[in-house]
Amino acid sequence: MNWRGLLALLCGLAMAPAAQAEWLEAKSRHFTLYSDSSEKALRRQSEALERLDWGLRRFLNVPDEPDIASRKVTVFMVDDGDVRRLCRCTNAAGFYFSRVSGSIAFGAKGGWTEGNDWGRIVLFHEYAHHFLLGTYNIAFPAWYSEGFAEFASTMRITEESATIGHAAQHRAYGLLSGERLTARQMLDPATQLAGSQMDAFYGRGWLMTHYFSFDRARNTQFLAYLSAINRGTPAITAAEEAFGDLKLLDRKLSSYLGQRRLLGMTMPLAGQPVPPVAIRRLTDGEADMIDLRMQSLRGVDNDSAAKLYAKAAPIGARYQNDPVVQGWMAEMAYDAGHDEAALAAADKAIARDPASVQALLYQGFVKLRQVRLAKSTDAKAWAGVRASIVKANRVDPDDAEPLWWFWQTFKLQGIAPTPSALKGLHRAQELAPQDNDVRFAAALARIEAGEIPAAQRLLRPLAFHPHAPANNAASRVLAALDAGKKGTEAISAGLEANEEEERATAAQD
Known part of the structure; x- marks a missing residue:
């Protein structure tokens, strides 16, 4: 080849588009991951998350949950900028939310190496929240919810072992240099924290969790404290009865933090099988639609739903035989108010995949919206709404979403379930x-049925939720029940509080 030909070849290579990374799906027992990283990296991250789940169960001595697909967490591993774009915030490395349709997390695909592990820390933290709520049907105070998540976030996993208890170095400022929060402030749910105190709250929560986990006497006290809270004992009373002098607890915590070496628990992986992970390449349609799918799952309002659908429609038109794409299209069209397009997409999905729970549900959702807009009292019309939802339930009886919406249809129709x-x-x-x-x-359904203790057990985790306002709906219902109010009075207190919270949220938006 002469120099002129070589130069032409080099110019052609320079102008050629860079190869686009493939989007992959990795399915394991507790997770479904999506990423456009390498198969090796995705498999490593999937295995690490499974090891995290295994390590938490081993440490807390709790059995694995049943193998129910709807209980899996779906995780989108994306670039840092995409995390912030989807979060709609400026400094996140990951975030998580849970809906009846499934728990979703967005995490940074980078930041999983030694010395650069912020992405892993954040995702481990978020999964710890999911783990606690799914494993225990009891209330945990906010300091422990966040403290345990920080405690889990630093688990180190190698080919030989998983070790829990490593120092939360990322909370060093809040622990050592920031404003110190006393044990009483941490244990009192009425404590109001400024934004500048949150780092100290998370760090102190990690310290208390670590101390109560590895000090045998304090662990016994902690379990007594949790038991008292879940019997309805006020939090500070429960703390003083369990831990004794809270000023002495402060001094003990400071002494514990000042130790040259903190205890941890190393759990050998010898004899433990490598977590099985099934990886596949997304179809062309799924790959073209995946960014819009992430935005849809993140949540839309009327304006963003319309814009999202406008971008999705041409993609859906190109992949009319892809049942997953058409299922996603049905959701996006429905959110944008295009009922006929939603039904058409759902029909296409079901034609290719009769077991598409998503498509069956959106058939039902369109019918539900239509009967509600018509203010229909026709029993047959409402039965038609339920028919699609029942079909979705029959496809997967252990999918929570059809069960929830079947119950909802009765409430929305205005008749007793x-x-x-x-x-x-x-x-x-x-x-x-x-x-x-x-x-x-x-x-609330338990209260209506007169099953007050069962209702209280369900309400307490909500009342103590770390991100709920102090006077939240669940806490008001509990207070009403404790005051001896009848079921309907207690329910009214909760519904009124719910409306106040919704108005406050709408005002913030």
């Missing part, structure tokens, strides 16, 4: 214990 609908509601709560709306509805 049938016994099977109530049974479905409570099963949905068992399957999706992290969903606050489902838990609250199940608690």
